[in-house]
Amino acid sequence: MSEKLLKVENLKIGARIYPPGEKPRNIDIVHGVSFELEKGKVLGLIGESGAGKSTIGLASMAYGRGGVEITGGKVWVNGREILGTNLRDLRKLRGTEVTYVSQSAAASFNPAKKIMEQVIEASLHQGKFSKKEAEARAVELFTKLGLPDPENIGNRYPHQVSGGQLQRCMTALALCPEPDLVVFDEPTTALDVTTQIDVLMAIKDAIRDTGVAALYITHDLAVVAQVSDEIMVLRMGDMVEHGTTDQIINNPVEEYTRDLVSVRSTQHEGKPPTDNPVLTVENVTARYKGTNFDVLHNVTMELHPGQTLAVVGESGSGKSTTARVITGLLPPREGKIHFDGRDLSPDLEGRSREDLRELQMIYQMADVAMNPRQTVGTIIGRPLEFYFGMKGKEKRARIIELLDEIELGVEFIDRYPAELSGGQKQRVCIARALAAKPKVIICDEVTSALDPLVADGILKLLENLQKVENVAYLFITHDLATVKAIADSIAVMYQGRVVRYGPKTEVLAPPFDDYTDLLLSSVPEMRLGWLEEVVQNRKMESAGN
Amino acid sequence: MMRIPPAALIGLFFTGLYFFVAVFAPLIAPYSMTEIVGDVWEPSSSEHWLGTDNIGRDLLTRMIYGGRTTIFIATAATILSFTLGSILGFTAAVVGGWVDQVMSRFVDLIMSIPTLIFALVVLSVMPVTLLILILVMGLLDSTRVYRLARAVAVDINVMDYVEAAKLRGEGRRWVIFREILPNALSPLVAEMGLRFIFAVLFVSTLSFLGLGVQPPNADWGGIVKENKDGIVYGIPAALVPAVAIATLAISVNLVADWVLNRTTSLKGGRG
Numbered sequence: 001m002s003e004k005l006l007k008v009e010n011l012k013i014g015a016r017i018y019p020p021g022e023k024p025r026n027i028d029i030v031h032g033v034s035f036e037l038e039k040g041k042v043l044g045l046i047g048e049s050g051a052g053k054s055t056i057g058l059a060s061m062a063y064g065r066g067g068v069e070i071t072g073g074k075v076w077v078n079g080r081e082i083l084g085t086n087l088r089d090l091r092k093l094r095g096t097e098v099t100y101v102s103q104s105a106a107a108s109f110n111p112a113k114k115i116m117e118q119v120i121e122a123s124l125h126q127g128k129f130s131k132k133e134a135e136a137r138a139v140e141l142f143t144k145l146g147l148p149d150p151e152n153i154g155n156r157y158p159h160q161v162s163g164g165q166l167q168r169c170m171t172a173l174a175l176c177p178e179p180d181l182v183v184f185d186e187p188t189t190a191l192d193v194t195t196q197i198d199v200l201m202a203i204k205d206a207i208r209d210t211g212v213a214a215l216y217i218t219h220d221l222a223v224v225a226q227v228s229d230e231i232m233v234l235r236m237g238d239m240v241e242h243g244t245t246d247q248i249i250n251n252p253v254e255e256y257t258r259d260l261v262s263v264r265s266t267q268h269e270g271k272p273p274t275d276n277p278v279l280t281v282e283n284v285t286a287r288y289k290g291t292n293f294d295v296l297h298n299v300t301m302e303l304h305p306g307q308t309l310a311v312v313g314e315s316g317s318g319k320s321t322t323a324r325v326i327t328g329l330l331p332p333r334e335g336k337i338h339f340d341g342r343d344l345s346p347d348l349e350g351r352s353r354e355d356l357r358e359l360q361m362i363y364q365m366a367d368v369a370m371n372p373r374q375t376v377g378t379i380i381g382r383p384l385e386f387y388f389g390m391k392g393k394e395k396r397a398r399i400i401e402l403l404d405e406i407e408l409g410v411e412f413i414d415r416y417p418a419e420l421s422g423g424q425k426q427r428v429c430i431a432r433a434l435a436a437k438p439k440v441i442i443c444d445e446v447t448s449a450l451d452p453l454v455a456d457g458i459l460k461l462l463e464n465l466q467k468v469e470n471v472a473y474l475f476i477t478h479d480l481a482t483v484k485a486i487a488d489s490i491a492v493m494y495q496g497r498v499v500r501y502g503p504k505t506e507v508l509a510p511p512f513d514d515y516t517d518l519l520l521s522s523v524p525e526m527r528l529g530w531l532e533e534v535v536q537n538r539k540m541e542s543a544g545n
Numbered sequence: 546m547m548r549i550p551p552a553a554l555i556g557l558f559f560t561g562l563y564f565f566v567a568v569f570a571p572l573i574a575p576y577s578m579t580e581i582v583g584d585v586w587e588p589s590s591s592e593h594w595l596g597t598d599n600i601g602r603d604l605l606t607r608m609i610y611g612g613r614t615t616i617f618i619a620t621a622a623t624i625l626s627f628t629l630g631s632i633l634g635f636t637a638a639v640v641g642g643w644v645d646q647v648m649s650r651f652v653d654l655i656m657s658i659p660t661l662i663f664a665l666v667v668l669s670v671m672p673v674t675l676l677i678l679i680l681v682m683g684l685l686d687s688t689r690v691y692r693l694a695r696a697v698a699v700d701i702n703v704m705d706y707v708e709a710a711k712l713r714g715e716g717r718r719w720v721i722f723r724e725i726l727p728n729a730l731s732p733l734v735a736e737m738g739l740r741f742i743f744a745v746l747f748v749s750t751l752s753f754l755g756l757g758v759q760p761p762n763a764d765w766g767g768i769v770k771e772n773k774d775g776i777v778y779g780i781p782a783a784l785v786p787a788v789a790i791a792t793l794a795i796s797v798n799l800v801a802d803w804v805l806n807r808t809t810s811l812k813g814g815r816g
Contacts, residue, residue: 329708329711329712348711351714353714356712361709363705368704368705369705369709370706371706371723371724371727371728372728373727373728374723374727382713383713386715432709436713
């Protein structure tokens, strides 16, 4: 007979919103969700942004973020009903019985205090352990989570450890008071894939060893498949499907779940390079002003007309810096940029309007890439006006044509960016780039801020536009699934160098260099047991060396 | 129909009233500015609602014309300081480098000298005319606006949409007026209310010290100065302009607060 640790029944959560120009009103963001969780089990909550994942996670500790209110339903933890209990009892519950691991460890740790102090704080505060006991437990957890130098890492400040290490410290923080339930809220989303795998394994081991139950919140189905026993799929505050991990991954019932499982399974046939590249980066070495080290070393790559070159690497590998050099924002120290048979001036000021027009850029964060005080019509219309001198009816007709190309209707023309969804914003940015009739578009992580299904739509749109407009993409991304879906050739970057470069078929075929191997094998795959397999393989490899 | 909060309504009413009176002063004032119509410091009566001043002129008339002068100088100085300060501030932020350094250090230099003393020195060697007064006040105040505008623009200048405009090849004028200005408007509008009040207080102070508006014309500060001796004898003539300055200051601030609240929740506004 297993004991129900967490029971949520018909949970309803509302929020008060303040739409501009209208009266504030209440909306429901979670409509009656129910589930149970046994001791030692892991339930994955998955869905797009706005699905109510985090809100439900926090409600299991009877907490609502600012403006959010639990309006109905019941939550039991260890058989006690926790909604409506007084704050003092809740305080005992939070931080000891139920703990929380947030997405950004860097933002959650107090930068002015040492890690150890913060990890044991809750245990000490609740009087569960003496200081010595708590510290011993923390060191034990650091060891379990695979942190280097577990005895002393607690004496460091949060900025003195890496992002992946800090995320593990946060997990130690959550596990230290011996909780019964841990809520993991996107703990690996902000990490690089190669780091993610370590943190995932550490979390999984820690859950198994300590026997806690966990709610694991993420938008990445492949990740949740590795750690959870059960998965609940949420969409816009409703439960779509709830089942064992095996069933959800291998036999999804609902259509929405099937979409999630099959997302990005489309493969793009790589085209062979042509004779004349439209863009050539030749031996570029660059550094930022006021620093004394190069961030790019001898970077060389070619982009062919109508094709896609994917630049892949972790954060800090120099992908975006390469884009800055190409656009002229960061003149290189050495090396040259050739564009369509001519040399481009290293700095922005020296480039002609034609140079600028033919090389456009799309940004990662669509919401800051558009002026919030301009309408969609102005945003898309400006390049038309600026490069082609279009005015009045002619301009409007072309804007409507472009809106049509990005699959948005004419009614969007007078909207402001704040009135668009994330995917729509990115589409408008694509239209702005297309308006200039460019030969090359640099896409800097254009899908990483989007939900998987929305990102998939954007990728398909980009691919269709490439066929129609014959535009070449320099596609910067850290996501290898995206690369597989869109690239013709690939440049893998690591610490400012291109470590592997060539047509997609060659780059993705063995034999691999060490880094590419690590990168490729770190991309979560949507099947059970993938995580263990990878970790096992790596152990064997390192034993073999 | 939008709802105007009561505080803003009060502010709007008084601000509106003062500006209306200022604009239509010659039509409203019962007597002429310089005409002596009675005894010295007569108490209020049906002919002279606020009584008479230190040489027997109608105080209500003096107040109406004085308000006109005060508000005109303050408005003109504020407009000057905002136009100059924000354009220079935005330019410094967008151009950056040594241009920014030179401009900012120059502004620091001016700001390190107490404004009032600086103004007193300048006005004591220059002929005190309305134009000079406005120029001095506007230029001195523009340093404050410059600091604010530059700080706001530095933040906006690093946004991707500004970078996108630069990559498109847009000139500085477009970047400043079309990309940065609309997004910097709300803090500037709030500051404008505050700066206007400081201008009112400043011109009143200057006139009170005798370096502002020259007799027989007077602004509210000047009227306080003319009638200040009466206070010793229990005559409240000097308090009338003082109250006027205070109510104008408060009501303009109420309006500015409301405007700030509204602009930040505009379509596409941030926060």
